Amino acid sequence: MMRVSVGNVQNLLFEVLRREGVDEYSSSAVSKGLTHASLRGVDSHGIRLFRHYLAALNAGRVNGRPKFSFSKSSPSTSTLDADHAFGHAAGMKAVEETIQLAKASGLGAVSVQHSTHFGAASFFGLEIARNDMIGLSFTHSDPLIAPTGGKKAYLGNNPVCFTAPCDGEQPICLDMATSTITFNEVLRLRGEGLSAPFGSGFDRDGRETADPNEIVSLSPVGGYKGYGLSLMVEVLCALLSSAPFGPNIGHMYNDPLDSKRNLGHFFLAINIEKFVKTASFKHRLKQLVTELRQQERVDLDKPVFVAGDPEKVTSEERREKGLPVNSDDKEFFQKLATRHDLPFHVLD
Amino acid sequence: MMRVSVGNVQNLLFEVLRREGVDEYSSSAVSKGLTHASLRGVDSHGIRLFRHYLAALNAGRVNGRPKFSFSKSSPSTSTLDADHAFGHAAGMKAVEETIQLAKASGLGAVSVQHSTHFGAASFFGLEIARNDMIGLSFTHSDPLIAPTGGKKAYLGNNPVCFTAPCDGEQPICLDMATSTITFNEVLRLRGEGLSAPFGSGFDRDGRETADPNEIVSLSPVGGYKGYGLSLMVEVLCALLSSAPFGPNIGHMYNDPLDSKRNLGHFFLAINIEKFVKTASFKHRLKQLVTELRQQERVDLDKPVFVAGDPEKVTSEERREKGLPVNSDDKEFFQKLATRHDLPFHVLD
Numbered sequence: 001m002m003r004v005s006v007g008n009v010q011n012l013l014f015e016v017l018r019r020e021g022v023d024e025y026s027s028s029a030v031s032k033g034l035t036h037a038s039l040r041g042v043d044s045h046g047i048r049l050f051r052h053y054l055a056a057l058n059a060g061r062v063n064g065r066p067k068f069s070f071s072k073s074s075p076s077t078s079t080l081d082a083d084h085a086f087g088h089a090a091g092m093k094a095v096e097e098t099i100q101l102a103k104a105s106g107l108g109a110v111s112v113q114h115s116t117h118f119g120a121a122s123f124f125g126l127e128i129a130r131n132d133m134i135g136l137s138f139t140h141s142d143p144l145i146a147p148t149g150g151k152k153a154y155l156g157n158n159p160v161c162f163t164a165p166c167d168g169e170q171p172i173c174l175d176m177a178t179s180t181i182t183f184n185e186v187l188r189l190r191g192e193g194l195s196a197p198f199g200s201g202f203d204r205d206g207r208e209t210a211d212p213n214e215i216v217s218l219s220p221v222g223g224y225k226g227y228g229l230s231l232m233v234e235v236l237c238a239l240l241s242s243a244p245f246g247p248n249i250g251h252m253y254n255d256p257l258d259s260k261r262n263l264g265h266f267f268l269a270i271n272i273e274k275f276v277k278t279a280s281f282k283h284r285l286k287q288l289v290t291e292l293r294q295q296e297r298v299d300l301d302k303p304v305f306v307a308g309d310p311e312k313v314t315s316e317e318r319r320e321k322g323l324p325v326n327s328d329d330k331e332f333f334q335k336l337a338t339r340h341d342l343p344f345h346v347l348d
Numbered sequence: 349m350m351r352v353s354v355g356n357v358q359n360l361l362f363e364v365l366r367r368e369g370v371d372e373y374s375s376s377a378v379s380k381g382l383t384h385a386s387l388r389g390v391d392s393h394g395i396r397l398f399r400h401y402l403a404a405l406n407a408g409r410v411n412g413r414p415k416f417s418f419s420k421s422s423p424s425t426s427t428l429d430a431d432h433a434f435g436h437a438a439g440m441k442a443v444e445e446t447i448q449l450a451k452a453s454g455l456g457a458v459s460v461q462h463s464t465h466f467g468a469a470s471f472f473g474l475e476i477a478r479n480d481m482i483g484l485s486f487t488h489s490d491p492l493i494a495p496t497g498g499k500k501a502y503l504g505n506n507p508v509c510f511t512a513p514c515d516g517e518q519p520i521c522l523d524m525a526t527s528t529i530t531f532n533e534v535l536r537l538r539g540e541g542l543s544a545p546f547g548s549g550f551d552r553d554g555r556e557t558a559d560p561n562e563i564v565s566l567s568p569v570g571g572y573k574g575y576g577l578s579l580m581v582e583v584l585c586a587l588l589s590s591a592p593f594g595p596n597i598g599h600m601y602n603d604p605l606d607s608k609r610n611l612g613h614f615f616l617a618i619n620i621e622k623f624v625k626t627a628s629f630k631h632r633l634k635q636l637v638t639e640l641r642q643q644e645r646v647d648l649d650k651p652v653f654v655a656g657d658p659e660k661v662t663s664e665e666r667r668e669k670g671l672p673v674n675s676d677d678k679e680f681f682q683k684l685a686t687r688h689d690l691p692f693h694v695l696d
Contacts, residue, residue: 076455106424150646154639154643176577206645222524225522231654240482240624272588275588281587284587285587288587291594292502296498298499
């Protein structure tokens with residue numbers, strides 16, 4: 001696998017967007033957001049999406065120069081009409097407001113409407129936690145989960161993201177899809193001719209199958225519980241924002257690229273200082289995660305992690321060694337760099 | 349299985365508590381809360397707990413005449429020192445304040461400290477939803493979940509409860525423990541000499557086992573994801589309230605009954621009207637759940653449910669036929685009724 005430096009690729013994405021007429025705020029949010037996900041090892045939501053994002057921009061689905069419009073409805077709540085911006089830009093704009101609301105009134109929540117794919121939910125949750133608040137970040141997504149007992153995918157594997165600041169390290173971060181595996185993983189298994197773990201997906205008749213070619217919907221984590229969590233996220237993202245719900249949203253890949261997605265997101269910040277001293281909270285969270293990491297191990301060579309630990313390990317490694325790119329993406333980035341006369345170096 | 353009418357048993361619990369010196373607010377909250385859980389079929393958190401609650405009251409763990417003290421710290425946040433009240437009373441008091449905060453400022457959150465077992469999280473979440481708001485209700489609990497890769501239970505199977513009001517029916521309600529099965533279920537399987545579903549629990553070495561006698565910790569839903577959700581709830585309940593965390597809380601059964609539990613809870617209300625018209629929200633939620641229920645079924649005789657549907661079915665049935673009681677509990681209730689000269693009738 002070839003690698004490229006984080007700074008190099010983030011700069012490339014930013015400059016390409018700028019030259020495609022995207023405003024500075026959006027270019028910055030998208031280039032940071034995609035790089036953020038790749039750095040943490042969440043490649044499905046990382047720089048490989050840039051090709052799709054550019055295509056969606058050029059086809060008119062995404063608005064590179066959005067007029068953001070907030071309606072503040074109470075001391076702690078606001079709605080953002082994102083004007084079909086890149087989801088990363090819409091989300092980051094909303095999160096800045098969420099933090100301001102919580103600073104002033106203890107809690108802040110922003111509902112986002114008319115948005116698009118926002119990448120990894122952690123990008124927004126972690127921004128809240130870096131401001132010494134507890135963050136929650138949600139989006140709905142393409143239908144991949146069938147209701148328990150139903151045959152057809154209806155809800156997305158809508159992510160639940162929770163973050164909290166911690167002494168002496170990056171915030172803890174749970175960023176989980178509500179399915180046991182992702183559809184990208186199913187595609188990978190198909191490509192490599194491998195079986196899926198039994199119980200990770202259903203065929204068109206709603207029966208569990210290990211054949212990735214037969215999988216049309218994903219198993220929610222814990223069965224009806226994961227389905228319930230998906231429904232919770234759908235209610236927060238679609239019903240508080242007047243966005244379409246379930247299979248009625250605009251689909252990422254299956255709809256024409258000039259069609260709007262009209263996605264909704266929901267962000268919540270809890271101002272820790274309004275409950276306990278922030279310093280004491282962070283100190284006690286450090287104690288809690290330290291006790292968890294020091295638990296006696298089942299296998300001596302497998303560490304006990306806390307939510308976000310694997311991503312911290314990967315971040316450190318990739319910051320040093322660079323982000324992996326496959327040859328297709330490398331070629332794509334190389335072409336963009338050449339076309340716009342921008343630097344792009346493969347590290348090895 | 350014998351049955352008793354809902355009204356009869358709720359009245360019995362209320363009157364017994366009053367005669368034991370418990371104040372009216374607490375007596376009402378506990379009798380309603382336990383009956384609520386039994387009515388919905390959540391027997392583990394229902395009237396069978398009354399015996400334990402009375403013992404905890406008499407031993408001094410629980411304060412039947414608490415002085416509730418709120419510290420409102422911002423327009424949307426408050427902390428309740430529950431003075432070791434019954435958790436049902438502490439929780440209901442906190443929820444009333446949560447609703448008031450959200451009415452005034454869009455969102456409301458109350459952190460509860462110095463509390464005890466609060467029963468089913470749905471009791472509080474549904475109260476919020478009946479006030480036309482989205483409700484979230486959390487508590488931490490006795491350690492039952494080991495961190496992924498660890499041998500020993502550290503976090504509780506801390507419940508996540510989400511509620512939302514819906515047109516023409518009771519609110520939808522997800523109230524899920526973060527373990528795949530409950531420890532009460534493990535005890536039942538032990539008692540009946542049955543196997544546990546493989547993958548539902550771990551032995552003392554942290555290995556999956558189907559022998560309920562060997563199970564010392566429960567599998568979190570979706571592995572590390574359920575563990576992450578448990579950690580989220582622990583942070584909200586223990587760290588925002590200055591309560592002890594993980595295995596450091598007072599244990600329900602394993603500690604002497606005169607020891608305080610010092611539990612924390614966390615409640616959040618989202619005022620729907622600050623985002624969209626409440627009537628439109630409820631109408632659209634009805635559409636969403638109706639579409640889900642009408643999905644093509646895997647098995648024709650197994651309906652597609654939405655979070656809270658099974659409990660709605662059970663509630664309707666039990667409201668008509670009465671709550672089931674086993675012979676031990678029946679005898680206990682009968683004795684209480686005789687001692688206090690209160691009515692108690694077994695229906696069949």
